[in-house]
Amino acid sequence: MAAAHPRLTLTACILASSLAFIDGSVTNVALPAIGKDLRATPAELQWTINAYLLPLSALLLIGGAAGDHFGRKKLLIGGIVLFTAASLACALAGDLTLLLIARAVQGVGAAILLPNSLATLGHGFTGEERGKAIGTWAAAGAIAGAVGPPLGGWLVDAIGWRSIFLVNLPLAAIAVGIAAFYVEESAEGELPLDIPGAFAATLALGAIAWGLTLWSSHHALGKPAILGLVAGLALTAAFLWIEHRLGDKAMMPIAMFGSRAFAGLTLLTFLLYGALGGVLLLLPYVLIQAGGYTALEAGFALLPMPLGMGLASRFTGKFTAKAGARLPLTFGSLIVAAGFGGLMLVEQGAPYWTSVFPGMILIAIGMALVAAPLTTAVLASVDDSHSGTASGFNSAIARTGGLIATAIAGAVMASAGAGLITAFHLGAVVGAALAAASGAAAWLTLAQPRPR
Missing domain, CATH: 4.10.860 (DNA Excision Repair, Uvrb; Chain A)
Structure with a gap:
């Protein structure tokens, strides 16, 4: 059934998901400043990220199922409100313990709002319009991620790291207002939790x-x-x-893995987003600590990837609706692997345009080919009654990959000087291998669509 207010429904879902996307990219740039202010060790800084990713990874599944059960609109608004309250608590945290608690609550809020924003789109659009809407949603999320690092870097340098959490408040207020008045409620009845x-x-x-x-x-x-x-x-x-x-x-029916394509999409998501989460956590940290970049400069260094994704994702969403997901997912992952390999050029004192930029452009092109087709393929693999569960599961797998990568990244963050660069190069090689493996998973498990 088509939404009564399709544009406003899409806007509300984009604003809601952008909260989580911006928060993730902004916090990575702020890690050195948080560590200096709160006197946190590299291991403790890892938990600034993991305290958010842990509940987000674990609860996305039940967050999507709860939307199917109680109503996606209710859960969407509730998740936004909880996320916003936790963001304010992060900005006011007086020590690392309070910050970690607030970050964990942020993760719970994101676990509720993310799957229900995507499931609301899945319910409100049909056919080719669904592919377009999901492509636009992915593109807007990428643009939000693009704005995050330079905006966060500027805020950290000009005001302080606490200000990065206050950016969420006006976005959340607008999202709640639109969702409350223009998004239609949808649910599937008495589904168990x-x-x-x-x-x-x-x-x-x-x-x-x-x-x-x-x-x-x-x-x-x-x-x-x-x-x-x-x-x-x-x-x-x-x-x-x-x-x-x-x-x-x-909440994760084992029978779903009877589908070869679903199992392949799950493996691809875990490997690719795990590699992406680890490398993009480490890159701004390395540029600030070993490369002499300011937080703002490190934020701009990440800009090509999400900006390129944002410009191309809408078109790849349309292409996937017609041609299938196998080719873009396979070759997109391999291009991302090449981009990670390009980050081997990062060295102390090396110019940005010849060290960071080539790898980031390749990662941008590859992820533009992957983001929308992956989401569309996952939603197409289940019936409408489990759209929240499917989107929640795929997002959970992506965040779980990032969670594990972040936990391992401490081996790099604990290094210093030239050792930090060497450790980062090793991380880039591992990321390239994982991305290449994800491309192989797509090629071997997804069927080529039959001609119409």
Whole structure:
């Protein structure tokens, strides 16, 4: 069924999701300033990111299912309000502990608003218009991500890191106003909520992230790290057992993996977005700490990637609706891998245009080919009644990849000087390998569409 106010529905969904996109890109640029002000170690700075990614990764699934159950409009507005309140708490945090708590609440809010913004689009548009709307949504999200780093860098240099969290307030107010009056409610009735599964997933991801963070920041696999990893794997097994027992009532129905294409999309998402999250967390940190960049300069250094994605994603959304997702997902991932390889040119004192820019342009082109086709392919793999669950699951996998990459990135962040550059080069090589593997997953698991 088409939305009564399609443009306003699309606007509300874009503004809502932009909150999460801007927050992620802005915080990466602010990490050195946060560490200096709150006297945080590299391992503690990792948790500034992970405290947000952990609930976001674990609760996206149930956030989408809750929208299917209670109503996507209600959950969309509720998620925006919670995210905004937590943003204000981040700006007012007096120490690192309070900041981490507020960041975790931000993650809960994002886990509610993100899947329901996309599911609202899936319900409000049909056919080719759905592909266009999703392409526009992805493009706007990329543009929001493009604005984030330079805006955040300017705010950090001119006002202070706390101001980056206040940017969310006016955007949230506009999004809530439009959603309240113009977005139609949609739900699928009495769908069950998988509380045990959500609880097990949260504990599993938390234990794994904790173990990996200890391992990477201390450059040694000590007993606490081993304990965290073993506990995380055991809790992951418990989560899978719970989901198997619940069957179709699970927030991650195991039967979905009977589809070769769905399994391939899941693997691609985990590998590609894990690589992207790790490298784009490290790049501004390395440029500021070892390259002598200001926060503003580091923010502008990231600009080509999201800006290029924003300009091209709408067109790739239209192309995918007609030609299928296999080719853009395969070759887009391989181009991203080449871009990560290009970041090997980053050196102390090297000019931006010959060190950072070539790799960022390639990553931009590759991700423009991937972003909209991936979202469209995932939504097309399930029926409308589970659109929230499907979008939540795919977003959760992307954030889980970023969470694990961030936990491992401490091995790079703990280095200094020339050692930091060397460690970053190793991270770029690993990212390139993961991106190439994601392209192979797309090629081997997705079918070429039949001619009409």
